[in-house]
Amino acid sequence: xxxxxxxxxxxxxKVTACLLILQMALTCAIVCNAVFLIHQRLQRMDIPSGIAxxxxxxxxxxxxxxxxxxxxxxxxxxxxxxxxxxxxxxxxANQLPLSGHDMSTSGLKLRPHQRQNTIEAASYYGxxxxxxxxxxxxxxxxxxxxxxxxxxxxxxxxxxxxxxxLPHTVIVTQAVAARLWPGxxxxxxxxxxxxxxxxxxxxxxxxxxRPDNLQMGAQYSVVFPIRLTxxxxxxxxxxxxxxxxxxxxxxALAALKRVDPNRIVLEQRTYDELRRGFFENDRAMAxxxxxxxxxxxxxTALGIAGLASFWVGQRRRTIGVRRxxxxxxxxxxxxxxxxNFLLATFGIALGMVLAYGINLFLMxxxxxxxxxxxxxxxxxxxxxxxxxxxxxxPALRASAVSPVAATRSG
Amino acid sequence: xxxxYFDLALRSLRRNKVLTALMVLAIALGIGAxxxxxxxxxxxxxxxxxxxxxxxxxxxIDPRDMGGYRPQAEPPDQVTWTDGMNLLRAKxxxxxxxxxxxxxxxxxxxxxxxxxxxxxxxxxxxxxxxFGVPFRYGHAWxxxxxxxxxxxxxxxxxxxxxxxxxxxxxxxxLRVEGHALRIVGVLGDWRPNPHFYDLRVKNYGGDExxxxxxxxxxDLHLAHLGGADCWGNGGADATPAAPCAxxxxxxxxxxxxxxxxxxxxxxxxxxxxKSLGRFQRPPNVRLRNxxxxxxxxxxxxxxxxxxxWLALGFLLVCxxxxxxxxxxxxxRRSAELGVRRxxxxxxxxxxxQLLVESGVIGLAGGLGGLxxxxxxxxxVRRQPADYxxxxxxDGAMLLLTLLLAVGASLLAGVLPAWRACxxxxxxxxxxx
Numbered sequence: 001x002x003x004x005x006x007x008x009x010x011x012x013x014k015v016t017a018c019l020l021i022l023q024m025a026l027t028c029a030i031v032c033n034a035v036f037l038i039h040q041r042l043q044r045m046d047i048p049s050g051i052a053x054x055x056x057x058x059x060x061x062x063x064x065x066x067x068x069x070x071x072x073x074x075x076x077x078x079x080x081x082x083x084x085x086x087x088x089x090x091x092x093a094n095q096l097p098l099s100g101h102d103m104s105t106s107g108l109k110l111r112p113h114q115r116q117n118t119i120e121a122a123s124y125y126g127x128x129x130x131x132x133x134x135x136x137x138x139x140x141x142x143x144x145x146x147x148x149x150x151x152x153x154x155x156x157x158x159x160x161x162x163x164x165x166l167p168h169t170v171i172v173t174q175a176v177a178a179r180l181w182p183g184x185x186x187x188x189x190x191x192x193x194x195x196x197x198x199x200x201x202x203x204x205x206x207x208x209x210r211p212d213n214l215q216m217g218a219q220y221s222v223v224f225p226i227r228l229t230x231x232x233x234x235x236x237x238x239x240x241x242x243x244x245x246x247x248x249x250x251x252a253l254a255a256l257k258r259v260d261p262n263r264i265v266l267e268q269r270t271y272d273e274l275r276r277g278f279f280e281n282d283r284a285m286a287x288x289x290x291x292x293x294x295x296x297x298x299x300t301a302l303g304i305a306g307l308a309s310f311w312v313g314q315r316r317r318t319i320g321v322r323r324x325x326x327x328x329x330x331x332x333x334x335x336x337x338x339x340n341f342l343l344a345t346f347g348i349a350l351g352m353v354l355a356y357g358i359n360l361f362l363m364x365x366x367x368x369x370x371x372x373x374x375x376x377x378x379x380x381x382x383x384x385x386x387x388x389x390x391x392x393x394p395a396l397r398a399s400a401v402s403p404v405a406a407t408r409s410g
Numbered sequence: 411x412x413x414x415y416f417d418l419a420l421r422s423l424r425r426n427k428v429l430t431a432l433m434v435l436a437i438a439l440g441i442g443a444x445x446x447x448x449x450x451x452x453x454x455x456x457x458x459x460x461x462x463x464x465x466x467x468x469x470x471i472d473p474r475d476m477g478g479y480r481p482q483a484e485p486p487d488q489v490t491w492t493d494g495m496n497l498l499r500a501k502x503x504x505x506x507x508x509x510x511x512x513x514x515x516x517x518x519x520x521x522x523x524x525x526x527x528x529x530x531x532x533x534x535x536x537x538x539x540x541f542g543v544p545f546r547y548g549h550a551w552x553x554x555x556x557x558x559x560x561x562x563x564x565x566x567x568x569x570x571x572x573x574x575x576x577x578x579x580x581x582x583x584l585r586v587e588g589h590a591l592r593i594v595g596v597l598g599d600w601r602p603n604p605h606f607y608d609l610r611v612k613n614y615g616g617d618e619x620x621x622x623x624x625x626x627x628x629d630l631h632l633a634h635l636g637g638a639d640c641w642g643n644g645g646a647d648a649t650p651a652a653p654c655a656x657x658x659x660x661x662x663x664x665x666x667x668x669x670x671x672x673x674x675x676x677x678x679x680x681x682x683x684k685s686l687g688r689f690q691r692p693p694n695v696r697l698r699n700x701x702x703x704x705x706x707x708x709x710x711x712x713x714x715x716x717x718x719w720l721a722l723g724f725l726l727v728c729x730x731x732x733x734x735x736x737x738x739x740x741x742r743r744s745a746e747l748g749v750r751r752x753x754x755x756x757x758x759x760x761x762x763q764l765l766v767e768s769g770v771i772g773l774a775g776g777l778g779g780l781x782x783x784x785x786x787x788x789x790v791r792r793q794p795a796d797y798x799x800x801x802x803x804d805g806a807m808l809l810l811t812l813l814l815a816v817g818a819s820l821l822a823g824v825l826p827a828w829r830a831c832x833x834x835x836x837x838x839x840x841x842x
Contacts, residue, residue: 015829019734026727034720064515064525065588066631107478116478158643159651194643264515264525280794285713292443292720296727299436303731306432310738358723366712 006339013311017343020307024347024383027300029354032379033362034289034296036371041286045279047218049097050173050207052134053271054242055088057249058096060235060267061256070229071150073260078127080259081236084251086244091132092227092234094125096271097209098278103233106222110180112196119217121176122210125151125226130171130205132239138174140187140203143225151228161195167225171203175219191222199224215367235267245270297382301390308336308394312401319398320405329399336395337388344387348380355379411759412766419767426739430771433735437775440728441815442782444721449783449807450790451718453800454614454710458602462542463700465504467661467669469497471680472694474641475653485694486639487707488610491650492688494657498534502675503661504668505540509533510648510657511611511636512627514620517585518573528569528619529611529635532627538564540662541607546570548580548595551623559625563591569619570596584620589630591622603800604709606700608658610637614797624657673697711795725818732771732822740764740830747830760831768823769816776815783811 010017067073074092081090095103104125107117130142149167157165170191177186189201208221228234236256240248253268312319319332359371423430457463472485473493489497494508512530537543538550547570551562563584570579583590601617622632634648638656648656663669673695680693698706740747747760783803790801 015825016734016737019730019737023727023730023734026723026730030720030723030727037716062513062515062527064517115476155647161643197643264527266527277794281713284793284795285717288717289720292724295439295443296724299439299728299731302432303436303734306429306735307738310429310735310742314742362716366716 003338003342006335006342010339010342016307020304020343021347021350023300023303024344024387025350025354027296028348028351028379028383029358030296031293031382032351032355032371032375033358034293035378036359036375037368038286038289038293040368041282041289044214045282045286047098047209047214048207049209049275050133050135050219051097051271052239053275055134055239055245056132056271057238057240057245057252058235058267058269058271058274059238059249059252059256059265061230061263062266063231063263067229067231070231071152071227074127074227074229074234076259077230077236077256080255081238081252084248084255086240086248087238087252088241089128089132089239091128091237091239092126092229093129093133093237094226094228094232094234095122095211096235096237096274097211097221098275099211100278102210102212106193108176108180108222109192109196112192112198114192119176119179119220121172121217121220121222123222123224124208125224125228126234126237127227129223129237130208132237133208134239135208136206137171138204138206139185140171140201142203143169143171143223147225148227149225151226151232154226158194163197166197168198168200169202169225170199171205171223172201173205173208173219173221175207175217176222177201177204179217179220230263297386301386304340304387304390305394308340308391309397312336312394312398315398316401316405319401320403320407323401324403324406332399332401333395336391336398340387340391340395341384344384348383351379351383352376411762415763415766416770418763419770422739422743422767423770429735429739433732433739433771434774434778436728436731436735437772437815437819438778438782440725441776441779441811441818442786444718444725445779445783445807445811445814446786446790447714447718447721448810449787449803450714450797450801451710452807453802454604454714454797455704456603457701458604458606459541459700465662465664466540466700467503467663467672467697468700468703469659469661469672469676470696470698471676472691473655473683473689474691476690477641479691481692482694485696486655488637488639488655489657489659490653490655491657493683494659497659497679500675500679503672504664505536505662506660507534507536507540508624508657508659509537509607510624510634511608511618513633513635514586515588516569516573516620517588519583519585520573523573529617530620530622530627530632531608531618532622532624532632534624536662537621537660540660541602543600544598546596546598547578548593551594556623556625559629560623561589561591561626562594562622564595564597564621565593566597566600566617566619566621568617586620586622587630587632591626597621603797604704606704606709607660608636609707609709611635612796614800669697669699711797713795714797729818729822732819733825736768736771736823737826737829740826741833744830744833747833751831757831761827764827764830765820765823768819768827771823772816772819773812775819776812779815780808780811 078090078092081087102122104123105120106123108119108121110118127148147169149165153165172186181189186201186204190198192198207219209218210221238248238252249268355371355376362368363370470485470487471493473490498506498508510532512532513527514530515525516528517525534556535550535552546567550564551560555562563586570576579593580595582593584593603614605612605614634656636656638648638654640652640654642653648654661672663672676695676697677693680689680695683689750760787801787803791798
């Protein structure tokens, strides 16, 4: 099809054509970036926690008043929980992956007296932690029971720099090992935390995500051989099977209440609920972005359809003349479709530049990565499709104009 | 004349219902989306203490060791126990309060209620007069109670409703973590948003149920809740001896001159501590007032800002769309406009007539946008974010919505109206 007559017609409707192009360009630019934002959110929501998510339950208690016998109480609680039917393993953990708050982190250094930390990793600790969470060891060993220190002896030792009562070993995730010692065996290596407290790596574990601040390295976690109690912020983690979760949670709460009624339940949930809660904002944001994309495409489609109808109405006589001179209905239909395709193409070309500009702005202010090039052709195809769909009805109406219209005025 | 134009506008809009509906819909969608996000932004970036923002300051000093030292890096946004106590006792400001967050078990006297946890604020006495906290019953505690670690407590009206059915409970006892504390006051409506004095607890929608003297909380070993920035061998433990900053310190400085003097005092204090060997870094102080503080802490969530940009982009598309449709509509009426010109109407008159028409579209779109904003805010309130419940439309924002809608559509109408009234009347009359 010859596009010269189309272009010369458009030149006579410069302002309207420009507005249409501008609208499609803005739509294209916003849609590209919004889809990219949605993709970012979905990608974030897809982060593996590394633990046996569907098998786990979390119960958190708080005591009323001080508890001198808290460590004995913790052992009783763990033994009680282990006896419940359907329970496979029980742990007391200081924090859980993706729980939304980095309660405890450690700056890791490779050498003593090093000024800046090499990385900031989430610190996990608690009795029977890795086995219950279902985190595999890739190399090395888990902590021996006699290796575990109580948190209430570790804390004072930290302040006194009393090395004897501090942990000497640590388990790091594969991600930490790869970052600290790329291409080397991490086992036996030493890291330094705090005032140059040396810790020897005895195990390298499969991924274990941080509780929060995933941008600091989602899988940067270390595990210390430390025991804690519910009074020190620990929560009970129970491993069972997905179908037994409801039943086990109920019996576990009842059993713990029986052991000591004088405490308050702060949290009782499946790990799946915890994870859902962590990503709730991302889900809401992705939903909102999707809503805006749909609304934007609808407004643009309606705008195109509105203007096209107006043009068809305005050119009825011209169409009639063309039809009378031998143009087929298909020719007329093609004419309007091609016209829209041309406008969309100009719009898309401008939209690409705008999309890139918006992305630069977002990169500067919201720490977003660069827009991958694949979004541009995808956005282009979307806009072409929306344009063609929107122009179809008016174009069909145009092709139905009879040649007699040429003889009528208006 | 305006009445006549208005009548003409209605007639013209009725003549082409689909096109009119499209324009109104586009404006309504754009206005609805952008007002929803603007209202959320407005609620979140508001001043929590109107009228006091410029006299409240959050002093920052840098007590950390040389680990991770970078010149001119921001000092921690909280203070250590030792520094907090030193600055408090120096009394160099008009008012000063040292505080931190906590979480305590409340054991109600009624057996009908199970024990429950309540967020707490452990603070020194100036907290209440400095922030202008309203009291419904009783009063705050004073410096003497602070000094004596008195077993007193102030509770929020929410907790008072829950425990005492809203009656005056001052003078009664409250069991907190197994200790009996005497209620000296019940707060009135106090829910500053954002929760400016401790942004580590919860930015929005947080309100403590109990307030008690900081010294008392230390004596009773009550649990700390909030952030703790530690260095050296500090392990995130909020205790007086730990190398950790975990308390918030606020001062009231009534004149700018006093603020300058207080800044000097902070520098002197840092130098003194350095010569004593407590501080290792060179003096590094900040003294931000409340407004600067909220800005520095970037309290408005990035997602909300992103949503606002997105909604404004959406509004722009809707407006371009409306300009296009209006242009089409006005140019289609060239013949009619030509007749009016030929009969003596001035360009100005035609221009006004067309602008009135776009204003009517804007008003209709604005009303639709208002409905959509209500719907949008309802959706926002169903979101999980902690600010969600604050999203409400007030009178000022309602007016702004309508003004924005009419203003935007008038703006959108200028170009089409100008084009339409510059058509040569003779040409239009001839061709028909």
